[in-house]
Amino acid sequence: MVIINTLLILCLLGSSCYGAWDLYLALRRKNPQAxxxxxxxxxxxxxxIIIPALxxxxxxxxxxxxxxxxxxxxxxxxxxxxxxxxxxxxxxxTGNILKEFQVNQHIHIVSRKLPNARKGKGIxxxxxLEWINSQHPNPDKTIIGIIDSDSEPTGxxxxxxxxxxxxxxxxxxxxGVFISNCHSFLTIMQAFEFGVINLISQVxxxxxxxxIASGNGQFMTLRMTNDVKWRGALLDDLDFSINGLLRxxxxxxxxxxxxxxxxxxxxxxxxxxxxxxxxxxxxxxxKYGKTIFFCKLIRTRLKVDIFVFLFAPxxxxxxxxxxxxxxxxxxxxxxxYPLNTFLVLSVFLTINFLxxxxxxxxxxxxxxxxxxxxxxxxxxxxxxxxLFYLWAMAPVPYIAFYRLLRGQNEWVKTAxxxxxxx
Numbered sequence: 001m002v003i004i005n006t007l008l009i010l011c012l013l014g015s016s017c018y019g020a021w022d023l024y025l026a027l028r029r030k031n032p033q034a035x036x037x038x039x040x041x042x043x044x045x046x047x048x049i050i051i052p053a054l055x056x057x058x059x060x061x062x063x064x065x066x067x068x069x070x071x072x073x074x075x076x077x078x079x080x081x082x083x084x085x086x087x088x089x090x091x092x093x094t095g096n097i098l099k100e101f102q103v104n105q106h107i108h109i110v111s112r113k114l115p116n117a118r119k120g121k122g123i124x125x126x127x128x129l130e131w132i133n134s135q136h137p138n139p140d141k142t143i144i145g146i147i148d149s150d151s152e153p154t155g156x157x158x159x160x161x162x163x164x165x166x167x168x169x170x171x172x173x174x175x176g177v178f179i180s181n182c183h184s185f186l187t188i189m190q191a192f193e194f195g196v197i198n199l200i201s202q203v204x205x206x207x208x209x210x211x212i213a214s215g216n217g218q219f220m221t222l223r224m225t226n227d228v229k230w231r232g233a234l235l236d237d238l239d240f241s242i243n244g245l246l247r248x249x250x251x252x253x254x255x256x257x258x259x260x261x262x263x264x265x266x267x268x269x270x271x272x273x274x275x276x277x278x279x280x281x282x283x284x285x286x287k288y289g290k291t292i293f294f295c296k297l298i299r300t301r302l303k304v305d306i307f308v309f310l311f312a313p314x315x316x317x318x319x320x321x322x323x324x325x326x327x328x329x330x331x332x333x334x335x336x337y338p339l340n341t342f343l344v345l346s347v348f349l350t351i352n353f354l355x356x357x358x359x360x361x362x363x364x365x366x367x368x369x370x371x372x373x374x375x376x377x378x379x380x381x382x383x384x385x386x387l388f389y390l391w392a393m394a395p396v397p398y399i400a401f402y403r404l405l406r407g408q409n410e411w412v413k414t415a416x417x418x419x420x421x422x
Contacts, residue, residue, distance in 0.1 A: 015319060019355050021308065025200045026362040035206055035252055036167040044165060046137045047081045048222075049145040049153060050128045052121055053098070054088040056149040059262075061097050064107065066152050071106050073155030079162060084132065086110045086124045089117030120411040122230030122239070129225060142222035146237075150262045151216055160257040161219050171224035171244060172210075172251035174202065175217035179263040182374055185381065186270060187263035189389040192382050194261070195371040196363035201305075202253040209302035211253035212241035216261050224249045234409060235280020242288050242306075248297045256367045267392070274393055276411070278313045278400035283409075285310035316397040349387075356386040 049067065053060050067083045074081065087095045089112055101107045110128050117124075125146065132144070143165060147153055157175065164173045176199050179191035202211045213220075215237045220228075227247055233239035241251065264270040289310065292303060333341040360382055363375045375382060403409075 018312075018315075019351070022197070022355055023358055025197075025204055026359045028204070030200070030203050030207075036164060038167070040166050041169060042140070042166060044079055044141050044143055044162060046142040047079055047145060047158065047162070048084055048128075048132050048137075048142065049081065049147060050084045050086065050125060051147055051149050051151075052086045052088060052124050053090065053094050053149045054118065055090045055092045055094055057090075057093040057097060059150040060085070060094055061100075063149055063151065064098075064101050066154070068104070068106060070153055070155040070158055074158060077159060077162065081158070082106055082108055084108050084110060084128045086112065086128050088112050088124050089114045118411070120232045120234075120236070122232045122236040125230050125236070129229065132222070133226070137222060139223040139226060140221065143219055144222055144225045145219040146213075146215070146217075147259065148216045148261060152260045157217075157257055157259060160254055164252055164254055164257075165219070165221070168252055169250075170252040171221050171249035172213060172241070173219045173254060174211050174214055174251060175219075175254045176202075176256070176258040176368075177214065177216055177261050178258040178368060178370060180260040181262050181265070184265065185385060185389075186267065186392075187265060188374065188378050188381065189385060190263040191371065191374055192360070192363065192386070193389075195258075195366070195368060195374075196359055199255050199366075200359075200362060201309075203255055205302065205305055206251075206253045208305060209299035210241075210245060210250040212251060212306075213237040217259035220244075233280055234276050234283060234411065238280060238284050242284060242292065245298050245302075246288070246291060246295055258368055271393075271395060271399070274396045275399045275403070278396050279403050279409075281310055281313050282400060282404050285314070313397045313400060317401060320394045320397070352387055353383055356383045359386075 051063065051067075056063075064083070064085075067081075071081045071083075083106060085098050085107065087098055087109060095111065098107075098109045102109050108131065110124075110131055112118075112124060112127060129144070132142075143162070145153070145158075145161070161173055161175065164170070177194045179187055179194055182188045182191045198214065202214070205211045218237060224244055228240055228243045228249070230236050231239055231243070244251070264273055285307075289307075292298060292306060295303075298306075330341065330345070360375055360379060364372055364379075366372055
């Protein structure tokens with residue numbers, strides 16, 4: 001009984017700390033524009049946008065047309081844009097669709113074949129990087145972008161990214177992400193997660209030293225990309241960011257520049273996606289934790305945020321376990337002391353809902369009109385549903401930890417169905 005009580009106390013303490021952290025993120029003053037200078041600090045001549053495409057027949061043609069439209073919109077800006085599509089041995093019509101556009105001067109196709117293909121996103125990105133370097137662009141005047149095959153890189157977005165690089169000395173710029181297919185509880189909660197929680201977390205990181213890459217909508221200088229490269233990690237964007245920080249590269253964030261992304265619609269696919277992310281975070285902590293702690297190039301405050309992020313999957317193992325253990329105890333207390341137990345439970349839930357409401361309020365003050373409208377329509381659903389959303393992810397850390405112990409590191413791709421981006 002002593003062990004159980006100790007575990008429950010630690011779980012309560014852990015939950016309280018993360019709740020306080022979320023409140024701090026939501027309530028702190030933010031001024032993301034302060035990280036960029038009014039004057040131009042450097043110029044760029046080339047931008048290569050890499051789009052990995054494995055079995056993306058539902059989205060790839062629309063994405064190509066969007067990119068070509070964006071290129072046309074940026075003709076007045078003196079920067080050459082090339083979209084590099086990676087066909088990673090697709091067994092649907094992705095390769096044939098890409099071939100229809102291969103004569104276009106703004107499109108290049110990197111075709112990977114089995115058995116060397118399908119080894120993970122990072123390895124595929126390195127193949128694209130090899131071709132880019134074969135064109136001999138200036139590493140200090142070239143931007144490398146990574147977007148998903150279902151994204152919409154508008155001319156305005158690309159112009160904002162270029163502006164951010166030319167008005168700073170950042171080696172990396174990360175845009176915000178907006179979930180575009182908000183038609184169910186699961187996708188609405190993903191929109192809240194990406195559009196509010198992840199956004200205010202990135203703003204904090206930027207204030208404390210550096211934002212980190214978040215997969216879709218990440219842009220780097222070719223100089224940084226060549227120095228860091230990708231290592232075939234399950235969470236390649238975090239792995240890339242950490243290696244960049246260890247080499248002295250810092251990242252900026254554009255909270256008002258959002259790239260649309262399709263949210264995962266099915267629960268099984270959602271768990272698979274989050275398991276890969278969770279396991280990748282665990283790998284990064286075990287691989288880089290000691291090096292990050294002693295690295296003098298990373299600010300102390302930023303180290304705190306990184307370790308909070310990296311330790312979260314391991315802490316979740318105990319939080320969810322403690323919550324499960326507490327359920328029979330709670331039921332027993334409800335039977336024996338119904339009034340007191342109900343009051344305690346009410347206080348706990350009220351605090352949880354107030355924290356969620358505070359974070360939602362931060363989203364309602366966002367400059368993203370679509371996000372504001374979404375939260376206005378679904379305010380109560382998000383506030384009261386956030387706890388259920390977190391519980392829906394309860395299996396993730398256990399599956400990830402099991403896969404980590406078993407050495408199961410195969411890449412599980414997130415499926416895109418198309419028609420979501422608007």
